[in-house]
Amino acid sequence: MELKVKQVNRLDGVREALYFPALYVGFRLTVKHFWRNLFGSRDVVTINYPEEKRHVSARWRGRHRLTRRENGFLSCVACYMCETVCPSKCIHIEAGEHPDLSVEKYPVVFNIDELRCVFCGLCVEACPKDAIRMDTGVISMAYTSRQTFDFTRDLLRDNYDPKAHSNPKYEDYDLPSPSNQQEALPNSQGVPAS
Amino acid sequence: MLLEIIMIPAVLAIIKIMVIILLFAMPLGTVLTLMERKWSAMIQDRVGPNRANIGGFTGHGVLHLAADGLKSMFKEDTMPKGADGFLYLIAPFFGLIAGVATFAIIPLAGPIGNFTFQVTDIEPGLLFIFAITSLSVYGAVLAGTSSNSKFALLGGTRASAQMISYEVFMGLALMGVFMVYGTTRVSGIVDGQNEYWFGNLIPMWGVFTQPLGFVLFFTALIAETKRAPFDAPEGESEIVAGYFLEYSGMRWSAFMLAEYVALVGVASLITTLFFGGYHVPWLHLWENAPQWIVTILQLLKFSIFTVFFCWFQIQLRWTVPKFRFDQTMALGWKKLLPLSLANMIVTAFVILAFG
Numbered sequence: 011m012e013l014k015v016k017q018v019n020r021l022d023g024v025r026e027a028l029y030f031p032a033l034y035v036g037f038r039l040t041v042k043h044f045w046r047n048l049f050g051s052r053d054v055v056t057i058n059y060p061e062e063k064r065h066v067s068a069r070w071r072g073r074h075r076l077t078r079r080e081n082g083f084l085s086c087v088a089c090y091m092c093e094t095v096c097p098s099k100c101i102h103i104e105a106g107e108h109p110d111l112s113v114e115k116y117p118v119v120f121n122i123d124e125l126r127c128v129f130c131g132l133c134v135e136a137c138p139k140d141a142i143r144m145d146t147g148v149i150s151m152a153y154t155s156r157q158t159f160d161f162t163r164d165l166l167r168d169n170y171d172p173k174a175h176s177n178p179k180y181e182d183y184d185l186p187s188p189s190n191q192q193e194a195l196p197n198s199q200g201v202p203a204s
Numbered sequence: 205m206l207l208e209i210i211m212i213p214a215v216l217a218i219i220k221i222m223v224i225i226l227l228f229a230m231p232l233g234t235v236l237t238l239m240e241r242k243w244s245a246m247i248q249d250r251v252g253p254n255r256a257n258i259g260g261f262t263g264h265g266v267l268h269l270a271a272d273g274l275k276s277m278f279k280e281d282t283m284p285k286g287a288d289g290f291l292y293l294i295a296p297f298f299g300l301i302a303g304v305a306t307f308a309i310i311p312l313a314g315p316i317g318n319f320t321f322q323v324t325d326i327e328p329g330l331l332f333i334f335a336i337t338s339l340s341v342y343g344a345v346l347a348g349t350s351s352n353s354k355f356a357l358l359g360g361t362r363a364s365a366q367m368i369s370y371e372v373f374m375g376l377a378l379m380g381v382f383m384v385y386g387t388t389r390v391s392g393i394v395d396g397q398n399e400y401w402f403g404n405l406i407p408m409w410g411v412f413t414q415p416l417g418f419v420l421f422f423t424a425l426i427a428e429t430k431r432a433p434f435d436a437p438e439g440e441s442e443i444v445a446g447y448f449l450e451y452s453g454m455r456w457s458a459f460m461l462a463e464y465v466a467l468v469g470v471a472s473l474i475t476t477l478f479f480g481g482y483h484v485p486w487l488h489l490w491e492n493a494p495q496w497i498v499t500i501l502q503l504l505k506f507s508i509f510t511v512f513f514c515w516f517q518i519q520l521r522w523t524v525p526k527f528r529f530d531q532t533m534a535l536g537w538k539k540l541l542p543l544s545l546a547n548m549i550v551t552a553f554v555i556l557a558f559g
Binding site for chain 1: 243245246247248249250251254519520522523524
């Protein structure tokens with residue numbers, strides 16, 4: 011087989027040997043950018059990271075969160091699907107009896123060790139109740155101690171900013187609202203996931 | 205009494221040295237270390253350094269000057285094993301001394317009576333500059349050889365070869381200027397540029413009398429400062445940082461500062477020799493202008509041109525790609541040296557025919 015060779019025309023002649031035409035073209039470009047950015051930084055594409063954040067795609071798998079029902083309780087029914095499917099064994103669930111008989115179970119303990127998590131998203135796919143999602147938009151977790159990476163149930167439920175949410179299609183009842191919880195189960199005993 | 209002490213020539217010279225270096229050369233060089241990063245960021249549509257702050261005040265990155273200074277002061281001054289201790293320790297200051305010494309003959313403004321805004325106006329004038337730039341080669345060579353590092357040695361070799369080659373026609377390129385103005389004395393050359401062609405139309409600046417000489421001399425000076433496009437001695441991609449690879453802390457900063465002081469030196473030399481020095485063009489049309497206004501205008505004109513050429517060199521660095529080392533050598537010996545010889549001969553014939 012014959013190799014395909016692309017011939018690039020070499021620029022030759024006096025024009026190239028003089029350097030100055032090429033210098034002029036280069037200078038026109040760099041000086042243009044310099045003057046445009048000297049007053050007002052018009053072309054600057056930098057995102058000043060900690061202050062400004064880049065738009066995160068709705069499908070980006072960020073830190074997990076636990077969703078709520080319309081009445082404010084956790085959607086999770088402690089079925090252990092996510093814990094079973096998790097390839098890095100970072101989810102730990104302990105089930106408890108839910109006061110609402112139609113729900114049966116709720117997670118008393120729901121811990122995710124974010125240091126072990128590989129962000130594969132299998133827990134989200136496995137969940138039958140859409141109770142765990144990875145759409146918080148938190149794409150970098152940086153803390154100073156290992157314990158901080160152990161996210162407990164309440165942290166996973168509350169610790170996210172709906173405005174920084176990566177998915178614009180989230181439901182309104184996902185937002186935490188204490189009044190909802192009071193109305194939802196006025197006669198509840200025990201400790202529901204409020 | 206105090207005035208008498210100040211007017212002793214030696215004391216006056218020392219005061220001038222302090223003022224010119226501490227109030228003009230060094231501050232401008234230091235600010236340029238930041239400005240280079242800031243301006244290159246603007247050229248490349250970036251933001252540049254803007255994080256150093258005192259209680260939230262950043263001043264668009266000005267505090268990085270203080271941060272850099274503090275950092276290099278507190279960094280460990282390392283010396284590689286097997287390095288030649290004495291040479292290794294003094295090498296950084298050769299370049300710095302050479303850069304600073306350039307300002308000895310540069311006039312910042314016109315003389316008022318016996319008082320000149322110039323440290324010394326020696327007869328050899330620009331030959332002193334050639335001598336001093338030769339000295340700055342030692343900084344690179346000594347740093348390269350004494351570091352006991354192969355990359356540093358390569359950088360030092362490259363630097364010495366490049367600087368010595370470009371010194372050859374740096375002198376030849378200026379011969380035209382010497383011939384046109386008939387002197388090597390700096391004040392003579394500057395005053396010669398205060399004449400006009402066609403009545404009062406065009407000032408006889410060096411750039412108009414010696415356009416080719418200007419290009420050649422500027423090129424040679426940029427090669428002398430080892431900045432892009434002639435930064436093969438540093439050659440980040442091939443030999444890491446060249447001759448000052450092993451240095452750290454304040455000694456590394458001395459190399460860095462030397463580069464920027466040399467940059468200011470180049471800018472003021474170009475202004476002095478090719479752009480009328482401190483002479484404000486067409487100012488003589490203003491009859492009986494007060495002396496102090498003239499002096500301030502002259503200082504202003506000199507500073508503006510110097511800052512402009514500093515900016516120009518930085519812009520050049522961020523515009524053109526680096527020459528390969530053999531290209532640097534070929535450009536110097538095969539193109540610029542014959543050109544400068546031709547420039548000299550043509551100038552001589554023109555002066556013989558019309559002068």
